[in-house]
Amino acid sequence: MSPDKNKFPDSSADPSAGVGQAPLATDMRDWLGYLANERRYSAHTLNAYARDLRQFLEFLTAHFGESPDTDVFNSIKSGDIRAFMARRRNEGVGSRSLLRCLAGIRSFTRHLERQGKIHASAFANVRSPKIARSLPKPIAAIQARALADPDSRSGEDRDTWILARDAAVLGLLYGAGLRISEALSIRLIDAPVGEVDWLTIIGKGQKTRMVPVIKPVRAGLEEYIALCPWPLLPAGPLFVGARGGPLSPRIIQLTVERMRGALGLPDSATPHALRHSFATHLLARGGDLRAIQELLGHSSLSTTQVYTAVDSTRLLDAYRSAHPRA
Numbered sequence: 001m002s003p004d005k006n007k008f009p010d011s012s013a014d015p016s017a018g019v020g021q022a023p024l025a026t027d028m029r030d031w032l033g034y035l036a037n038e039r040r041y042s043a044h045t046l047n048a049y050a051r052d053l054r055q056f057l058e059f060l061t062a063h064f065g066e067s068p069d070t071d072v073f074n075s076i077k078s079g080d081i082r083a084f085m086a087r088r089r090n091e092g093v094g095s096r097s098l099l100r101c102l103a104g105i106r107s108f109t110r111h112l113e114r115q116g117k118i119h120a121s122a123f124a125n126v127r128s129p130k131i132a133r134s135l136p137k138p139i140a141a142i143q144a145r146a147l148a149d150p151d152s153r154s155g156e157d158r159d160t161w162i163l164a165r166d167a168a169v170l171g172l173l174y175g176a177g178l179r180i181s182e183a184l185s186i187r188l189i190d191a192p193v194g195e196v197d198w199l200t201i202i203g204k205g206q207k208t209r210m211v212p213v214i215k216p217v218r219a220g221l222e223e224y225i226a227l228c229p230w231p232l233l234p235a236g237p238l239f240v241g242a243r244g245g246p247l248s249p250r251i252i253q254l255t256v257e258r259m260r261g262a263l264g265l266p267d268s269a270t271p272h273a274l275r276h277s278f279a280t281h282l283l284a285r286g287g288d289l290r291a292i293q294e295l296l297g298h299s300s301l302s303t304t305q306v307y308t309a310v311d312s313t314r315l316l317d318a319y320r321s322a323h324p325r326a
Contacts, residue, residue, distance in 0.1 A: 049104035
């Protein structure tokens with residue numbers, strides 16, 4: 001099975017790059033094709049897995065003194081894997097990236113085992129890096145609304161349509177709980193404007209969900225569409241850049257960075273913090289946890305339950321700051 005080429009937007013994601021052994025490069029392409037076409041992994045994850053595996057293969061080449069093939073994989077010991085992880089740690093790689101790296105390598109190894117090419121058990125004996133789980137950092141409702149208000153940037157020397165565009169994107173993140181990649185993937189034909197008060201989103205793992213879109217968010221989208229000087233094609237992206245091409249997520253990230261100083265927001269105020277704020281504020285108003293799970297597109301309820309800890313922390317902080325006996 002060959003991978004969908006559209007899943008690999010840049011040459012660095014070519015699984016055969018930097019690999020001298022043609023048979024192993026073929027195995028890598030087959031593995032990534034399986035992840036792309038059957039497991040429906042995102043392009044971001046596929047690129048990261050391919051990069052991590054290439055780094056591991058480069059380490060094996062230096063470690064064993066030969067280009068890695070299935071015989072090399074069969075001879076790998078737990079100590080070899082720990083040596084690779086230690087090297088990556090010394091290079092400044094954090095626990096979260098190491099965990100993803102190990103997951104990708106294990107996935108490739110299982111793929112080789114399913115093909116009957118190796119019988120390696122060393123990977124199962126390596127302990128995964130521990131990650132200190134931090135709580136999401138939402139921002140206050142009044143600050144979230146200000147981020148999505150174009151009037152908050154009225155003093156900036158920018159075109160009115162760009163201010164309206166950025167506000168419309170941020171409005172979707174806070175008003176509908178979208179990820180920034182989900183918001184920027186919306187086509188004009190699917191935009192929730194007029195009487196359309198819902199939106200179909202294809203999120204992580206190609207999972208589809210429907211989210212309601214409230215009137216203020218729809219109004220922001222309508223204002224942007226009316227002001228946009230570029231012709232928007234029905235099947236094209238809803239949000240475009242200053243030159244009419246697809247809008248980069250980095251533009252929205254920089255927008256929020258500029259607004260943090262003006263609004264007195266902490267560094268944790270990012271576009272993704274608006275998604276956290278959406279969930280936290282719904283929960284604080286009595287929103288059902290299962291419903292919030294569906295709106296966010298979480299596969300597991302345990303992922304959504306982290307917001308209950310956020311809300312509990314917020315209530316405890318309020319108690320400590322306001323109660324006379326606290």
